Amino acid sequence: MAEKVVILGGGTGGTLIANRLRRVLRSSAEIVVIDPDNEHVYQPGLLFVPFGQAAPSSLTRPRHRQFRPGITFRQDAVDRVDPDKNEVLLAGGASVAYDVLVIATGARLVPEETDGLTGPGWMEKVFTFYTLDGAAALRQALARFDGGRLAVAVMDMPIKCPVAPLEFCFLADSYFRERGIRDKVDLTYVTPLDGAFTKPVASRELSRLLKDKGVSLVTEFNTGEVDGSGGRLVSFDGREVPFDLAVVVPLHGGQAYVERSPGLGDELGFVPTDQRTLQSKARPNVFVIGDATDIPTSKAGSVAHFEGEVVARNIARYLAGEPLDAAFDGHTNCFIESGAGKALLIDFNYDTEPLTGHFPSQIGLPLLRQSRLNHLGKLAFSWLYWHVLLPGREIPAVHSRMPAAGKRFSAAAPR
Numbered sequence: 001m002a003e004k005v006v007i008l009g010g011g012t013g014g015t016l017i018a019n020r021l022r023r024v025l026r027s028s029a030e031i032v033v034i035d036p037d038n039e040h041v042y043q044p045g046l047l048f049v050p051f052g053q054a055a056p057s058s059l060t061r062p063r064h065r066q067f068r069p070g071i072t073f074r075q076d077a078v079d080r081v082d083p084d085k086n087e088v089l090l091a092g093g094a095s096v097a098y099d100v101l102v103i104a105t106g107a108r109l110v111p112e113e114t115d116g117l118t119g120p121g122w123m124e125k126v127f128t129f130y131t132l133d134g135a136a137a138l139r140q141a142l143a144r145f146d147g148g149r150l151a152v153a154v155m156d157m158p159i160k161c162p163v164a165p166l167e168f169c170f171l172a173d174s175y176f177r178e179r180g181i182r183d184k185v186d187l188t189y190v191t192p193l194d195g196a197f198t199k200p201v202a203s204r205e206l207s208r209l210l211k212d213k214g215v216s217l218v219t220e221f222n223t224g225e226v227d228g229s230g231g232r233l234v235s236f237d238g239r240e241v242p243f244d245l246a247v248v249v250p251l252h253g254g255q256a257y258v259e260r261s262p263g264l265g266d267e268l269g270f271v272p273t274d275q276r277t278l279q280s281k282a283r284p285n286v287f288v289i290g291d292a293t294d295i296p297t298s299k300a301g302s303v304a305h306f307e308g309e310v311v312a313r314n315i316a317r318y319l320a321g322e323p324l325d326a327a328f329d330g331h332t333n334c335f336i337e338s339g340a341g342k343a344l345l346i347d348f349n350y351d352t353e354p355l356t357g358h359f360p361s362q363i364g365l366p367l368l369r370q371s372r373l374n375h376l377g378k379l380a381f382s383w384l385y386w387h388v389l390l391p392g393r394e395i396p397a398v399h400s401r402m403p404a405a406g407k408r409f410s411a412a413a414p415r
């Protein structure tokens with residue numbers, strides 16, 4: 001009998017794994033993708049909306065159009081998974097049986113879990129650019145902002161694309177310079193981390209960049225309350241950061257259905273996953289891709305792309321009764337917009353932190369250094385996303401396994 005693979009979520013990971021599996025599995029295999037809506041958002045583009053560099057309408061495309069022929073798209077929300085019965089229950093009341101399940105439902109923003117965040121001032125002087133509506137509303141607010149204290153704050157980790165709020169600071173610096181009011185804006189970056197970023201070399205380089213651009217850095221700030229009307233971020237240990245305009249990255253969790261599915265998720269709603277094979281820890285016939293996993297790497301589209309190769313191979317092996325390939329090394333690759341038409345690039349994995357040097361070899365894009373070439377790479381990523389990543393194709397010279405050639409390993413030593 002034909003195997004049935006059911007994919008929950010038709011975003012970055014769900015789309016690219018459906019398209020890869022369509023090529024890898026026998027044509028008789030049935031592939032079904034379930035997602036509640038038919039609008040695929042190119043999330044990296046959200047960063048540019050507040051600065052008028054991208055129109056919200058340019059970031060979305062019909063979801064069903066991103067799938068290869070022979071993939072069924074079912075528009076409904078997952079209400080719960082019953083791993084004992086190999087069955088998915090949908091909000092519309094139907095149930096869908098599977099031989100293999102792929103969880104690709106990403107991360108959920110939970111702003112309501114921070115005291116005061118969605119209270120007075122929300123979407124008036126407290127915004128997020130992590131949603132399409134939020135990014136569009138922030139565009140208006142920034143255009144009206146003529147000076148004062150702008151705080152960019154991460155509520156807590158993990159978040160999608162951990163460099164995005166830093167990029168926001170760099171672009172805000174450029175934006176206010178272009179408007180001729182930079183000297184009237186007090187820009188502050190507020191993070192729960194002990195530095196600008198997680199790993200020492202990247203943290204050092206990015207802290208330096210914040211300093212160069214006149215952005216104050218407040219570290220180890222775990223926001224307990226956002227007082228929108230009073231204009232204050234208050235940490236659990238009683239410190240305060242005042243603001244006239246706040247741009248926040250809300251808390252993230254897994255999707256609510258994960259908590260309703262016995263044994264599937266952890267306390268945050270993420271799905272415990274083997275970090276090398278990408279098989280779930282709940283059941284051997286359940287695989288996980290993208291932001292829904294609990295693996296210790298960035299929640300980024302590039303990661304979902306690199307994972308896709310391993311997940312597709314391991315599903316084919318699982319169906320053939322062969323041992324899985326423990327091949328995923330945590331490879332992550334992110335462009336970091338730094339303003340004025342430049343960007344940095346970081347490339348790392350579970351074992352190697354982001355280092356200086358070049359990518360993907362000695363000749364290539366500069367790592368952790370601002371360059372025009374990297375900015376062009378960031379802009380090209382949008383085209384690659386729709387035409388290479390989502391269709392499940394390979395990017396020339398860029399592989400699932402992180403390249404070591406070109407990296408300056410001695411850079412890890414403190415300067």
Ligand SMILES: Cc1cc2nc3c(=O)[nH]c(=O)nc-3n(C[C@H](O)[C@H](O)[C@H](O)COP(=O)(O)OP(=O)(O)OC[C@H]3O[C@@H](n4cnc5c(N)ncnc54)[C@H](O)[C@@H]3O)c2cc1C
Pocket residue numbers: 008009010011012013014034035036037042043044045046047076077078079104105106107129130131160161164255257289290291292299300301302303304333334335
């Ligand atoms: C502002 C911003 C900037 C970013 N910049 C970058 C960048 O520069 N580079 C980069 O690599 N990454 C970037 N990312 C991160 C990237 O977009 C995500 O990591 C990536 O989309 C994750 O893919 P995913 O498939 O796991 O989740 P998503 O693409 O979010 O897809 C999840 C899907 O699950 C569906 N779903 C949710 N609940 C249910 C349910 N109950 N039933 C069925 N379906 C459900 C959703 O509708 C959605 O379609 C950025 C993200 C943001 C927010």
